[in-house]
Amino acid sequence: MKGKKEKQIQQPAIRKPKPSLFLENGVVVANDSNSISALEQGFYGERENGKLKLSPIEALYLVNIRKCPCAQQGKNIVFSDLINIFSGESRIFARYNLYRDWRDRGLIPQFPERMELKNFGRSPVVKYPSGKFALPPLDTELLYLPEDMVSIARCDERTKQLFERFWLGQLGVYKQQHRDNILKFDFMETLLLAKNGFAVKNNKNEKIMGFEELMDLIKEYQKNVNALFDVYEDWRARGYIIKTGFKFGTHFRLYFPGASPNREKSKWIHSKHVIHVFPKNVSMIMSEWARVVRVAHSVRKTFIMAIPGMKESDYIKEGKLIDFIGYHRKKIGLEKPGESNPKFAIISFTEDEKLGGKELASALSKADELGLRLMIGISDRETSVTYYVAKRIDLPGSRNKYYEIEWNQP
Numbered sequence: 001m002k003g004k005k006e007k008q009i010q011q012p013a014i015r016k017p018k019p020s021l022f023l024e025n026g027v028v029v030a031n032d033s034n035s036i037s038a039l040e041q042g043f044y045g046e047r048e049n050g051k052l053k054l055s056p057i058e059a060l061y062l063v064n065i066r067k068c069p070c071a072q073q074g075k076n077i078v079f080s081d082l083i084n085i086f087s088g089e090s091r092i093f094a095r096y097n098l099y100r101d102w103r104d105r106g107l108i109p110q111f112p113e114r115m116e117l118k119n120f121g122r123s124p125v126v127k128y129p130s131g132k133f134a135l136p137p138l139d140t141e142l143l144y145l146p147e148d149m150v151s152i153a154r155c156d157e158r159t160k161q162l163f164e165r166f167w168l169g170q171l172g173v174y175k176q177q178h179r180d181n182i183l184k185f186d187f188m189e190t191l192l193l194a195k196n197g198f199a200v201k202n203n204k205n206e207k208i209m210g211f212e213e214l215m216d217l218i219k220e221y222q223k224n225v226n227a228l229f230d231v232y233e234d235w236r237a238r239g240y241i242i243k244t245g246f247k248f249g250t251h252f253r254l255y256f257p258g259a260s261p262n263r264e265k266s267k268w269i270h271s272k273h274v275i276h277v278f279p280k281n282v283s284m285i286m287s288e289w290a291r292v293v294r295v296a297h298s299v300r301k302t303f304i305m306a307i308p309g310m311k312e313s314d315y316i317k318e319g320k321l322i323d324f325i326g327y328h329r330k331k332i333g334l335e336k337p338g339e340s341n342p343k344f345a346i347i348s349f350t351e352d353e354k355l356g357g358k359e360l361a362s363a364l365s366k367a368d369e370l371g372l373r374l375m376i377g378i379s380d381r382e383t384s385v386t387y388y389v390a391k392r393i394d395l396p397g398s399r400n401k402y403y404e405i406e407w408n409q410p
Contacts, residue, residue: 021054021062023072026085028059043108043337055111056086060096061103091353095323098348098377101385102326105410109324109346110337119371120341123392126404130396131239131257135166141199144190144209146217151190151200155181167241167261168193186244187218187225188232195233227279230308234398235275242275249295250274254304275304275402280314280357286378287351293388293405304393307361308400316362323348326375328410344375344389351380364390364403375408 019035021028030036030045030052039045044062045052054062062068064079071077086092102109140159142151153159155171162168162183169185185193194200194211201208202217209217218225228251235242239257247253254273261269274296278284296303326344327335335343345367349355367374367390374390387410393402 018066018068019062021059021068021070021077023070023077023082023085028054028056028070028082030054043110046114056082056089056092057096057099057111060086060092061100065100065104091348091350094348094350094353094379097350097379097383098346098385099324101377102324102410106334107329107410108327108334108336110327110342112320112322112325115325115337117370119369121371122341122343123368123371123373125392125394127394127396128238129257130398133166133236133239135193135196136161137197138162141201141208142185142190142193143203144200144214144217145203146221149187149218149221151185151187151193153183153185155183159183162193163261167243167255167259171261187222188229188242191215191218191225191229192233192236224277224279224282227308228277231275231277231306231400234308234400235395238395238397243271245274245276248274248299248301249292250276250303252277253301271301273302273304275306277306277308278357278360280307280310280361283354283356285352285354286349289355290351290378290386290388293407297407303405305360305390305403305405306400307357307364310358310361310401314358314361315365316358321359321363321366322346322370325370325372326410342372345370345372346375346377348377348379351378361401364392364401368392374403375410 017034019030019038020032021030021035030039031050036052039052039054044058045054047053059070060079060082063070063077063082069076070082083092099109138158140153142153144151153169155163160171160183163171168189169183171183172181190200191211191214194209194214199208200214215225215229222228232242232252235254241255241259242252243255245251245253252275253271254275255269255271259269276292293303322345324346325342326346327337327340328343329335330340335341345363347363364374376388376390378386378388380386387408388405389408390403390405393404395402
């Protein structure tokens with residue numbers, strides 16, 4: 001009829017067949033041209049002898065999430081079969097789950113062994129100011145209480161400057177410094193003063209102790225005192241004020257040079273940074289590692305990771321330090337292999353795994369070498385992945401490497 005539009009007949013959408021996979025001699029491959037083309041367009045696999053060879057991680061993802069059929073001599077191969085077949089792969093589920101999470105976000109993770117690795121120039125460095133620190137010579141004796149790990153000194157006009165000029169020790173009670181006239185120093189501060197020539201007497205035997213003797217005594221109560229003091233002294237030498245970070249679940253809280261315990265206009269100065277020391281010979285469970293970072297962020301403080309005392313011979317050179325190279329987003333579109341430089345060097349863990357200080361320092365060093373930010377992905381027991389990224393700190397004159405660690409959502 002005139003005036004009426006003819007009804008359009010909607011054609012059914014044509015679905016492209018999923019790539020077909022085959023298990024051959026313990027390796028998953030695609031061998032027909034359509035499957036190879038489709039997978040290569042998605043940045044999967046690598047060509048070898050006319051076929052497209054997939055990594056175990058890619059095979060697990062394509063079979064389980066993308067529902068690609070996989071067969072071996074006419075038998076259908078499922079995810080659990082592949083997990084058994086790839087049982088020799090280390091930490092396979094942690095790596096698979098992080099790869100899945102990135103692919104589900106539409107992002108492209110690549111394998112380091114498939115790439116020409118170079119410095120990609122995408123590792124930002126944040127520069128911290130550096131000042132100077134020098135104590136005046138004072139003929140002052142500290143009384144050290146080993147079990148309490150504190151020393152005390154009567155406050156007079158001479159010793160008071162330790163607190164007011166250098167924020168060493170605590171006069172009176174925290175934020176109430178006029179409550180008494182005793183200066184209390186924690187064991188880090190006591191070590192620093194001992195190293196700078198202050199006399200420290202053991203209240204158990206009234207013996208004057210030198211720096212090394214005091215260090216040995218403290219080690220009986222705090223086995224990581226060498227690493228802690230290394231970091232403490234390093235920042236103090238640059239003019240920073242460094243105090244206990246107990247309230248924030250970390251070793252230290254940090255104030256930039258010039259900070260003072262004296263209130264200005266009745267307002268207390270709050271720290272904006274915390275430092276956690278990760279000794280090179282210590283391993284930390286990932287759930288604990290993540291907790292200290294998240295606590296710092298919950299109180300809006302920058303979290304700094306310190307791994308002191310690393311020597312060139314300590315860095316791990318052999319083996320796989322990085323699991324994936326991560327391509328991220330651009331202002332418009334996605335970063336893609338062959339078109340853009342990647343952004344992240346990625347390592348993956350489950351929440352119950354342990355990470356060693358040397359291993360983390362080596363991964364951070366490798367990321368620096370590649371000019372990428374190190375991203376640490378932690379899969380929890382419900383397979384959700386939480387990410388943290390590292391940004392290297394340039395602290396002029398420092399003997400150690402430090403990194404800002406922040407929570408990140410790719």
